[in-house]
Amino acid sequence: MSKFFLVRFSEAIVALWAITVIVFALTHLSGSPVDALLPDDATPEQAQMLIEEWGLDRPLLVQYFTFLGNVLQGDFGDSLKWRGQTAMGVVLDHLPATLQLGSFAVLIGVVVAVPLGVLAAARKNSAIDTSANVLALLGQSIPNFWLGIILVWLFGVTLGWLPTSGRGGFSHMILPAIAMSWFQIAALTRLTRSAMLDVLDAEYIKLARIKGLGERAVVWKHALRNAAIVPLTYFGVLAGSILTGSVVIETVFAWPGIGWLAIEAIRGRDYPVVQSVVVVFAVIYILANLLVDLLYAYVDPRIRR
Amino acid sequence: MSDSNRPVLEVENLHTVIATQRGTFDVVDQVSFRLEAGETLGIVGESGSGKSMTGLSLLGLVPKPAASVVGGRVLLDGEDLRSKSEAELRQVRGRKISMILQDPQTSLNPAFTIGNQLLEALQVHERDSRQSLRQRAIQALRQVRVAAPERRVHDYPHQMSGGMKQRVVGAIAISCAPRVIIADEPTTSLDVTIQAQYLKLLEDLQRETGLALIFITHDFGIVARICQHLLVMYAGRIVEAGPVREIFNRPSHPYTRALLASVPTVERKVDRLPSIEGQPPPLHDLPKGCRFAPRCGFAETRCHEAYPGHSAGRSGHPRHIVNCWRAEEI
Incomplete structure (x- = not known):
């Protein structure tokens, strides 16, 4: 019984981890979030500032682990539409x-x-x-x-x-x-x-x-x-x-x-x-x-x- | 075991048909026999000869809706089971007449403990406290020589060996102390040593409880060992019936003779076992006359034209009968 449960439980954990990878990858595939966030007339300096502020210039792996760490705490950042609430x-x-x-x-x-x-x-x-x-x-x-x-x-x-x-x-x-x-x-x-x-x-x-x-x-x-x-x-x-x-x-x-x-x-x-x-x-x-x-x-x- | 005893089970002209797209056909036809307490009746025949169907017909459990018992009488302790309603029949099944199925691997429900399945068999028929029924379930397991039955009741079928499972099926069959048990090739899927143990067990149980046994098999070795009477079936009908010893010594139907000739023995050394030429007739195309005639070396015109009635077997024993036109000549 316990072995069966243990195997199934580990499988669930692995599946969850895979989901985080996919979610992270999809976000990056859909283009830089900076473009979506800044108005069209934003200057390159403003863009650069945001990139540095959010750590988007760091290696992808580092970004992923930051993301994973936040996810584990249930932190997906703040909602953009519903102001003042976390996502x-x-x-x-x-x-x-x-x-x-x-x-x-x-x-x-x-x-x-x-x-x-x-x-x-x-x-x-x-x-x-x-x-x-x-x-x-x-x-x-x-x-x-x-x-x-x-x-x-x-x-x-x-x-x-x-x-x-x-x-x-x-x-x-x-x-x-x-x-x-x-x-x-x-x-x-x-x-x-x-x-x-x-x-x-x-x-x-x-x-x-x-x-x-x-x-x-x-x-x-x-x-x-x-x-x-x-x-x-x-x-x-x-x-x-x-x-x-x-x-x-x-x-x-x-x-x-x-x-x-x-x-x-x-x-x-x-x-x-x-x-x-x-x-x-x-x-x-x-x-x-x-x-x-x-x-x-x-x-x-x-x-x- | 004298003929003057009232039989426990008396079957007269049992008739079971099966409805298919091609029409309705006889699978059990004009089957009659009697069985006394403590007696064992063997039913032998090839696959499809109607042996198992005969067993299921007695219980009123032929596969519905295709098959149905349409005629005959089944007198169990003088009561005609055929005239009983389904609800009344349920009272009889398991309590007065029970059955052991062929394959122990599949005849126990994998989802319940064997204790549960045994207890259930008792609960259907007995009004008694759960505690005392539990004791009886354990007692039944002890009767079929299951070691440490107090612990075994908590086991699931997959935790037991095939031989052990078949013992449990046996325990279920005897739990309510029925008068008759139909054993449908109960040892076919067991290996030889376990088979011998199981037969011994059935004999012991029979001696202890006086139950009557119908043993469906195609193994003449088993017949010789535990049966007193024998029915030989072919294509849904009895071709020869009588005391085992008389039939073995003086087989009177060509089919019985052919079957016996194909049994290997230690004394008789042969290179190749004789076999019976041809196939049993398909249900939808039964011969008009004797059903064995197309494969029979002795067949003549009348054999093909009309079904032979009963005649005395060659042994001369009053219960030895044969259905063959030429039984006396050959």
Whole structure:
């Protein structure tokens, strides 16, 4: 158990380190920040001053380690757009909104998709199975921003049942969360179904029935426990799609999370904030996958050693 | 073990079909036999002859939705299992009739400890405190000669050897003290020494508990060792049935004779083992007459035209029967 955890944990650290290298490199690839910061009519002396002040004339490696040192302290510099705040401060202010919406979307996805996938497999070719297939097809063919707009139009504008944008009470979360989980439900249902179909053919399922167990215990205990590995693996990907999805959905619904923030920061050429968002995205993604690895060990005892 | 005892299990004209895209076919057809307490019945035949399907049909566990048991009676202690509902059948499975599957590597659930899986088998049928069921689970492991069962209950299947796993499967089968256990080639995937130990174990258990055993195999060595009665199946039907000794001494069906002839023995030195020419008929194209006729050296016109009824086997034993037109002549 401990060895497994140690390996996974070191992998996560290495991944995080790689992210810092990429973020650092990307910033330098996008040209000198001095050009972006100074007005067009700035003199070369002014530019030179800024370069020296920020240490941009020092070797790249030295610059990287300065950057890394600051990153480790959560220091990405000050935001250029939101004056008077640190870049990381701005991101952390908006993080709860994203986490709230994202976890609600994941919750909807898991609560709908896993039971649906299990039932579809347990009653193959039944009405439930057919509906699950149709739902999965719709989910995978409808883009989420389009669905978001349609949801706003239908439930917000036409019916007037739910608020169309912004963050407020629970009702504000419903539409964006549905739009976000839409695709995930489709993918997760299909994955769960096919994993369950494989497992239901196993000999230990036969043995469970021979023991006199009811179908409910056979399907939900014996089969799902073994099939769970597959949707669980997807859960790591899901965390990623919540983040990338949040950029689009938060913009459509004007949800003040870090996805929306990323777009705003890019528009305002607020590099420190963009960098912070990227790093926070990476950390969330890596933590989600670490969590998945730990859940693996819980689900499958063979992984624990 | 006299014939006057009431049989534990009596099967009459069991009929199981499988539905495929090409149509519906018989996989178990007109299978009848009886089994008394403490007795062991061997069922032999090639792969696809319907041996395993017969076993699953008894439990009402044929693979759904393709296969279904459509006819016959299965009397367990006088109760017809075929007339029971699925809920009633669940009460019987594991408690009165159980089964040991072929491959111990895959028949235990990898996600649960063996203690958990044993306990579950007991919990389905017994209303008793968790503590005392736990003791019974440990007792069952002890019965199948698992050393240190108190510690072993915490193990997961992947921590055990194949032979040990098959013992655990055996422990699950006997945990509720069933009247009948169907063992579907339980030793095929074990190596020879472990195989011998396992057979010994089954014999011991049978002596201790008086359970009746149906042993599905294709190994005549095993049949000779532990079975008193034998069914020889071919393409879903019984071709010959009777006491093992009578069948071994006087095999009456050409198929049985061919099978026995292909068993190597220490006394009889041969360069090459005789084999039976041809393949068993595919389900979708069963011959109209005797199903073995296309491969049979003795077949004549009537063999191809109509299925032979039961006749007495050559031993003359009252329970020795054979389904062959020419049993008396050859």
